[in-house]
Amino acid sequence: xxxxxxxxxxxxxxxxxxxxxxxxxxxxxxxxxxxxxxxxxxxxxxxxxxxxxxxxxxxxxxxxxxxxxxxxxxxxxxxxxxxxxxxxxxxxxxxxxxxxxxxxxxxxxxxxxxxxxxxxxxxxxxxxxxxxxxxxxxxxxxxxxxxxxxxxxxxxxxxxxxxxxxxxxxxxxxxxxxxxxxxxxxxxxxxxxxxxxxxxxxxxxxxxxxxxxxxxxxxxxxxxxxxxxxxxxxxxxxxxxxxxxxxxxxxxxxxxxxxxxxxxxxxxxxxxxxxxxxxxxxxxxxxxxxxxxxxxxxxxxxxxxxxxxxxxxxxxxxxxxxxxxxxxxxxxxxxxxxxxxxxxxxxxxxxxxxxxxxxxxxxxxxxxxxxxxxxxxxxxxxxxxxxxxxxxxxxxxxxxxxxxxxxxxxxxxxxxxxxxxxxxxxxxxxxxxxxxxxxxxxxxx
Amino acid sequence: xxxxxxxxxxxxxxxxxxxxxxxxxxxxxxxxxxxxxxxxxxxxxxxxxxxxxxxxxxxxxxxxxxxxxxxxxxxxxxxxxxxxxxxxxxxxxxxxxxxxxxxxxxxxxxxxxxxxxxxxxxxxxxxxxxxxxxxxxxxxxxxxxxx
Numbered sequence: 001x002x003x004x005x006x007x008x009x010x011x012x013x014x015x016x017x018x019x020x021x022x023x024x025x026x027x028x029x030x031x032x033x034x035x036x037x038x039x040x041x042x043x044x045x046x047x048x049x050x051x052x053x054x055x056x057x058x059x060x061x062x063x064x065x066x067x068x069x070x071x072x073x074x075x076x077x078x079x080x081x082x083x084x085x086x087x088x089x090x091x092x093x094x095x096x097x098x099x100x101x102x103x104x105x106x107x108x109x110x111x112x113x114x115x116x117x118x119x120x121x122x123x124x125x126x127x128x129x130x131x132x133x134x135x136x137x138x139x140x141x142x143x144x145x146x147x148x149x150x151x152x153x154x155x156x157x158x159x160x161x162x163x164x165x166x167x168x169x170x171x172x173x174x175x176x177x178x179x180x181x182x183x184x185x186x187x188x189x190x191x192x193x194x195x196x197x198x199x200x201x202x203x204x205x206x207x208x209x210x211x212x213x214x215x216x217x218x219x220x221x222x223x224x225x226x227x228x229x230x231x232x233x234x235x236x237x238x239x240x241x242x243x244x245x246x247x248x249x250x251x252x253x254x255x256x257x258x259x260x261x262x263x264x265x266x267x268x269x270x271x272x273x274x275x276x277x278x279x280x281x282x283x284x285x286x287x288x289x290x291x292x293x294x295x296x297x298x299x300x301x302x303x304x305x306x307x308x309x310x311x312x313x314x315x316x317x318x319x320x321x322x323x324x325x326x327x328x329x330x331x332x333x334x335x336x337x338x339x340x341x342x343x344x345x346x347x348x349x350x351x352x353x354x355x356x357x358x359x360x361x362x363x364x365x366x367x368x369x370x371x372x373x374x375x376x377x378x379x380x381x382x383x384x385x386x387x388x389x390x391x392x393x394x395x396x397x398x399x400x401x402x403x404x405x406x407x408x409x410x411x412x413x414x415x416x417x418x419x420x421x422x423x424x425x426x427x428x429x430x431x432x433x434x435x436x437x438x439x440x441x442x443x444x445x
Numbered sequence: 446x447x448x449x450x451x452x453x454x455x456x457x458x459x460x461x462x463x464x465x466x467x468x469x470x471x472x473x474x475x476x477x478x479x480x481x482x483x484x485x486x487x488x489x490x491x492x493x494x495x496x497x498x499x500x501x502x503x504x505x506x507x508x509x510x511x512x513x514x515x516x517x518x519x520x521x522x523x524x525x526x527x528x529x530x531x532x533x534x535x536x537x538x539x540x541x542x543x544x545x546x547x548x549x550x551x552x553x554x555x556x557x558x559x560x561x562x563x564x565x566x567x568x569x570x571x572x573x574x575x576x577x578x579x580x581x582x583x584x585x586x587x588x589x590x591x592x
Contacts, residue, residue: 153488
């Protein structure tokens, strides 16, 4: 299997092995080994729930820093729409774009327009096709990952389109031509609330080439950007998109613009898992479109966002109202955008490996695991370093753990050893055994 | 005559309660999880999940309770649902798309569209339905592991 890129890492110097992340992980992708959290790459979906719960701040997004800017001759900041909702309502998207320039980016590009055109592309697709209903949005990369790993049979339901930020690739090419420099010298840096965006930088799913050159967390830029915004003296007009461009990332905000019946938005990874299970068993029959978001509250609830997601949501919705949500986009523009967004690779799945090399072997291992599970306490205490007794039993069957890594099994084994020791201690030596004169150690010693 | 089948590698039993809409779908989920762990193809998993779910819904909507039995051989998986309930007087009719005897209440809940058995048929390789009116229905669903 190809190298499977991840955008979350554990700083083992900081990690205290407290297991908060292991318990929070929705896909059971974390174990604790030698006192440190270990992310299992083949199960992690990059949702960032571990980042949210880590009290030691040891789980980190692999997003970049300002030093990335020096790698390029010319840099373009591309704020994700949730950035517009991170400050007070009096700070406008245009001020934020100007603030980014003030921070040292050569340009700040508003992808709001791209978000609007993206809605138009989806609208057209949903009106023209109905073979793989319900279609599933691909804007949330953690959801795409979840489907690749846990719901591979639903890959066909995914819209085969990259998120609006994919427009950055095309924009870079156009700018290179105007500026007379090589596209390699231009860096497009996404300002993100989400670690999973690093997938688009390092290991794109829908495109053969990355569409972004880097990403910086909103949380890493929040303070300095605020200062930069306050220093703006002569703002340039940089923001020209409508409301949808601001509210993309708020669950359901863009659905009305799709003019399609029975489209639903679901947020929070556990809710998303539930609805995907319903799709899988054929329960969701009348729904045309599913907009799914791993984070509660959508992108404004991202692990790298700063403001309270509910406050940010209100601000984004207010901005959307002010800016209007009309989607009058020329058909030629929609056509052009579709070309930029459309998937140019075969989508791959990364299903969790079966328990054995074939059905027979897998069933044998499953039975061993279930037999072992029935002897475990099944209280999911986590002391063994696995999130559940079932996961632990599987780790043992696969040779990843030893049975005495379970503290209860260790107690049993210790008890057994003590009993054996007592029996031995009570046994007199052969030379005097018959006479019975020697009483030996007794259990009430 | 049906050829003799190999001893199942795995057998498991599940119970479904009539009227229990909250837990409807759990058998389908459990079977899906097992098939994933075994490494069955996505297509087999998808079909099994749909067929079992429809069978579960039939029990929840129309029967008192049912025992589901799963048997897996390397070649096929078989799910037999034996319920206690009103039974089906005319199976041929029940196999037709859109035919339904469901009550208004069940239709209002979004079920009972008369797609249950036809949908099971669509997603299985062999299906046999037998019923004793007033006693219950037995639905045997077979899906081939490889086609």
